[in-house]
Amino acid sequence: MATTAPRYTKVAGVHVAYKVAGSGSTDLLVIPDGLIPIEAMETEPSFARFLRRLSGSFRVITYDRRGMGLSDPVTTSDPPTLEQWVEDAEAVLSEVGSDRAAILAMAEGTFVAALLAAMRPERVSHLVLVNGTPGVTAEPFRHWGVAANTLELLDETIEQQWGEVDFGIPLFAPSAVGDASYREWIKGAAQRSLSPATANAVFDVLFRSDVRDVLPSIRAPTLVIHRSGNRYLTSEHGKYLVEHIPGAIYREVEGADHVPYLGDHGPILDAVEDFLAGSRRIVDTDRFLTTVLFTDIVGSTEHAARLGDHGWRLLLDDHNAIVRRALADYGGREIDTAGDGFLATFDGPARAIHCARAVCAAVRGLGIEIRAAVHTGECERVEGKIMGIAVHTGARLASLAGSGEVVASHTVKDLVAGSGIAFDDRGLHELRGVPGEWRIYAVAESDFVG
Structure with a gap:
């Protein structure tokens, strides 16, 4: 040999x-x-x-x-x-x-x-x-x-x-x-x-x-x-x-x-x-496993009303710069942004969690909090965008996150075993439009950056 x-x-x-x-x-x-x-x-x-x-x-x-x-x-x-x-x-x-x-x-x-x-x-x-x-x-x-x-x-x-x-x-x-x-x-x-x-x-x-x-x-x-x-x-x-x-x-x-x-x-x-x-089979490479990260600003309507259009636009620009800098640092890919929210993908859940935690810590300097959700699942690539049940699941998870909190699915928790990331069990939840019950976890405060 x-x-x-x-x-x-x-x-x-x-x-x-x-x-x-x-x-x-x-x-x-x-x-x-x-x-x-x-x-x-x-x-x-x-x-x-x-x-x-x-x-x-x-x-x-x-x-x-x-x-x-x-x-x-x-x-x-x-x-x-x-x-x-x-x-x-x-x-x-x-x-x-x-x-x-x-x-x-x-x-x-x-x-x-x-x-x-x-x-x-x-x-x-x-x-x-x-x-x-x-x-x-x-x-x-x-x-x-x-x-x-x-x-x-x-x-x-x-x-x-x-x-x-x-x-x-x-x-x-x-x-x-x-x-x-x-x-x-x-x-x-x-x-x-x-x-x-x-x-x-x-x-x-x-x-x-x-x-x-x-x-x-x-x-x-x-x-x-x-x-x-x-x-x-x-x-x-x-x-x-x-x-x-x-x-x-x-x-x-x-x-x-x-x-x-x-x-x-x-x-x-x-x-x-x-x-x-x-064994030979054509594999659909437009369907793949990825990790999705959703973030949005907590109380965005109240902030916009308090700051006015110009002030709100300046705050959004600063927020967006922080998110994009964190995505670059942790290998994330920006997929979409709408209003004050971001959708990004990562090659794995640990770096998505680290990115979310970094953003949570950084935006506090702007006087705001975000909430974030991380999920790993199968997606489909369509004209540069991603689609699929994993995207819907991530979006529904984000609605369960509290102020300054990162939540994750059970899939994410399983995949980061041994990483040192700790979680608090938030119990079983039904996610609107997503089949079944989902066990949700929050990144533990003792493990949180900032």
């Missing part, structure tokens, strides 16, 4: 390490389970064989998410977000000249893969999820296997025994029980990937993310492969993915190892190769 030495690309000043192997006509981005850094992949014989076979048919791209392996570290005060890990993946693809790639994700790698496929349908040709999951620790997923309990034990060992995973091997790698070399490899891989402090910083986003609400927005042809005897994440996880990703195909293969490259990985790779060779 001809493999390049590790290389780096930069994402907003952060170095992200990657490797490329093989020279096939199809690019395949591999996102492994858990903590395995790129430097460790080729030192475990079974993993090396797994990648070697893939690189015989595809150009295989692997990378270390920020905070892991050879990529720049993160801190507990500035933990990574799922959307940043998606940005890392997209930056690596761009760096190696891959405009469109297939993605093979293992287990928790599903979180990044699903979000990338939903947000960037034009860049993802196919999606393969092996022993994947929409969420490990949330209900009802935590009861489908022993992963949630195992990860809680792992979390408890971070400070004193980081990397000691002997207790988990019978559960996620039963064929390696008694294999001292594998035990030393997995321990070394975890320790090389993350220090204890960094493990604390990334643990929530790595293992406690929940992407169930993203799944219906995936348009890429999708194959879900699950081992029938997997006790770590049982087949309910794979079947849930298939039931919620439009057009997804389910393939169950024999075996008890949760780790895909252990045991007989031939049937898994056969399925991958057949799927990528034979």
Whole structure:
């Protein structure tokens, strides 16, 4: 397997390490389970064989998410977000000249893969999820296997025994029980990937993310492969993915190892190769997952009456400048403005929340307050505008925000797990014109800027 030495690309000043192997006509981005850094992949014989076979048919791209392996570290005060890990993946693809790639994700790698496929349908040709999951620790997923309990034990060992995973091997790698070399490899891989402090910083986003609400927005042809005897994440996880990703195909293969490259990985790779060779579908790239931010000035009518037309116009100009400056700072895109309100989109919810908080703080200097709402959902691009139920949902959420408050949907809360953003539960609400009941959250005052 001809493999390049590790290389780096930069994402907003952060170095992200990657490797490329093989020279096939199809690019395949591999996102492994858990903590395995790129430097460790080729030192475990079974993993090396797994990648070697893939690189015989595809150009295989692997990378270390920020905070892991050879990529720049993160801190507990500035933990990574799922959307940043998606940005890392997209930056690596761009760096190696891959405009469109297939993605093979293992287990928790599903979180990044699903979000990338939903947000960037034009860049993802196919999606393969092996022993994947929409969420490990949330209900009802935590009861489908022993992963949630195992990860809680792992979390408890971070400070004193980081990397000691002997207790988990019978559960996620039963064929390696008694294999001292594998035990030393997995321990070394975890320790090389993350220090204890960094493990604390990334643990929530790595293992406690929940992407169930993203799944219906995936348009890429999708194959879900699950081992029938997997006790770590049982087949309910794979079947849930298939039931919620439009057009997804389910393939169950024999075996008890949760780790895909252990045991007989031939049937898994056969399925991958057949799927990528034979599956072709036109993907509607005008439908995509995005985060919408709505803001408006609280008591705008009263302010306008008090200031008069000229004074109100001057205040609006100052307000608009603050909003546009914040959008530029946090990577937002202005879609529409009407009166005193803004609609903007973002590649992920964490930066939309940070932007909203920054605007809330800044406009107080003008003697006004705004309210804001953040929601992530599927939209359609029509003549430069965005449309869809996600836009209506965001607008209805904004009407529930109080003065100086940022509210968010449950989808947003799930996607920013591990980001350090805290929320107060505001209960269930009906949103006019939007089906169902929605659980609403407000960004906690203790976490608020200003």
